Amino acid sequence: MTTFGIIGGGAWGTALAATLAGNGPVTLWAREADVVAAINSARENPQFLPGVPLPAGITATADLADIVASDIVLVVVPAQHLRATLALAALPATTPIILCAKGIEAGSHKLMLEVARDLVPNPIAVLSGPSFAHEVAAGKPCAITLASENKALGERLIAAMARPTFRLYQSDDVLGAEIGGAVKNVLAIACGVVEGAGLGLNARAALIARGFAEMTRFGVARGARAETLAGLSGLGDLVLTCSSENSRNFRLGVGLGQGRPLADLLAGPAVAEGAATAPVLVEAARAAQVDMPICAAVAALLAGAPVKETISALLARPLKAE
Ligand SMILES: NC(=O)C1=CN([C@@H]2O[C@H](COP(=O)(O)OP(=O)(O)OC[C@H]3O[C@@H](n4cnc5c(N)ncnc54)[C@H](O)[C@@H]3O)[C@@H](O)[C@H]2O)C=CC1
Numbered sequence: 001m002t003t004f005g006i007i008g009g010g011a012w013g014t015a016l017a018a019t020l021a022g023n024g025p026v027t028l029w030a031r032e033a034d035v036v037a038a039i040n041s042a043r044e045n046p047q048f049l050p051g052v053p054l055p056a057g058i059t060a061t062a063d064l065a066d067i068v069a070s071d072i073v074l075v076v077v078p079a080q081h082l083r084a085t086l087a088l089a090a091l092p093a094t095t096p097i098i099l100c101a102k103g104i105e106a107g108s109h110k111l112m113l114e115v116a117r118d119l120v121p122n123p124i125a126v127l128s129g130p131s132f133a134h135e136v137a138a139g140k141p142c143a144i145t146l147a148s149e150n151k152a153l154g155e156r157l158i159a160a161m162a163r164p165t166f167r168l169y170q171s172d173d174v175l176g177a178e179i180g181g182a183v184k185n186v187l188a189i190a191c192g193v194v195e196g197a198g199l200g201l202n203a204r205a206a207l208i209a210r211g212f213a214e215m216t217r218f219g220v221a222r223g224a225r226a227e228t229l230a231g232l233s234g235l236g237d238l239v240l241t242c243s244s245e246n247s248r249n250f251r252l253g254v255g256l257g258q259g260r261p262l263a264d265l266l267a268g269p270a271v272a273e274g275a276a277t278a279p280v281l282v283e284a285a286r287a288a289q290v291d292m293p294i295c296a297a298v299a300a301l302l303a304g305a306p307v308k309e310t311i312s313a314l315l316a317r318p319l320k321a322e
């Protein structure tokens with residue numbers, strides 16, 4: 001039987017714990033003492049995944065040392081905290097690590113695999129795709145990409161983690177899986193702005209299609225494969241998060257589109273990764289000489305640019321071939 005360690009007791013780490021507990025014992029590390037206590041006593045994570053009953057096979061802990069004996073470790077802290085958290089975890093060098101955050105590190109412009117590679121020699125895979133935590137935790141069907149450069153590792157992880165309603169598709173394009181997940185968060189903010197500003201469904205569809213073109217240009221420039229970006233971890237997740245207020249990134253955009261203050265929208269413990277990714281993505285796109293006007297508009301809005309003028313500037317770009 002496989003034992004799982006999960007580092008990060010937010011919505012996604014908790015949902016993954018609930019799912020994987022069907023395959024083997026799960027130890028779930030959370031930073032917040034009250035989250036640890038609530039999971040162990042009330043079998044619920046009221047702060048990050050309220051209303052979802054958690055199975056008995058999950059043991060929560062506040063001590064990272066309790067994770068080190070696990071056969072497989074999933075790291076599910078937000079992207080900007082991966083480096084510090086993984087450094088503290090001190091995992092054995094042979095333990096397979098699955099990176100689950102969707103973002104790009106500020107400053108370094110590094111994707112999650114690149115950050116992890118700075119720190120540890122472990123076998124590494126990336127999990128990315130359309131997967132709202134509350135649906136996965138409720139056992140609703142979900143298909144998601146497990147990407148690893150090592151084919152045998154990918155096969156082993158998929159065999160250990162797949163569930164009847166949790167379908168893992170294997171890929172060797174780690175960059176593609178990571179870039180799709182990171183960029184879709186920024187585009188979900190853009191779609192939320194369209195919703196909040198009342199610009200209509202035609203505009204949203206245009207943003208999804210033109211945003212996907214930006215994602216593909218950037219991904220290919222960074223060495224990803226276009227077909228990966230057209231799969232679950234790119235287009236699949238883009239469609240999910242651009243079409244539902246269940247997405248925190250989409251909701252952030254709705255608030256921005258309504259003219260609400262950014263500080264209010266970012267208050268609270270839940271993370272909208274696109275807010276941290278947008279400015280980094282714009283810098284990385286400039287470095288790669290890739291044009292990403294929608295993502296640049298999102299970064300400008302997050303930096304305080306007015307909504308109406310930012311949208312007008314986007315629409316006033318020269319007309320060109322699709
Ligand atoms: N919620 C979802 O449906 C999905 C989320 N993800 C990704 O998973 C990652 C984690 O997101 P969620 O679990 O949703 O988080 P969340 O928004 O539910 O909770 C925030 C998390 O950040 C942690 N945190 C805050 N400050 C920290 C610090 N200084 N060091 C380490 N951790 C810190 C909190 O302890 C908590 O676990 C993100 O990259 C997100 O994009 C991926 C797929 C689905």
Ligand SMILES: O=C(CO)COP(=O)(O)O
Pocket residue numbers: 102129130131132133185188237240241246247248249250271272273
């Ligand atoms: O990544 C997600 C679903 O695949 C969750 O999206 P949000 O972070 O926007 O809520």
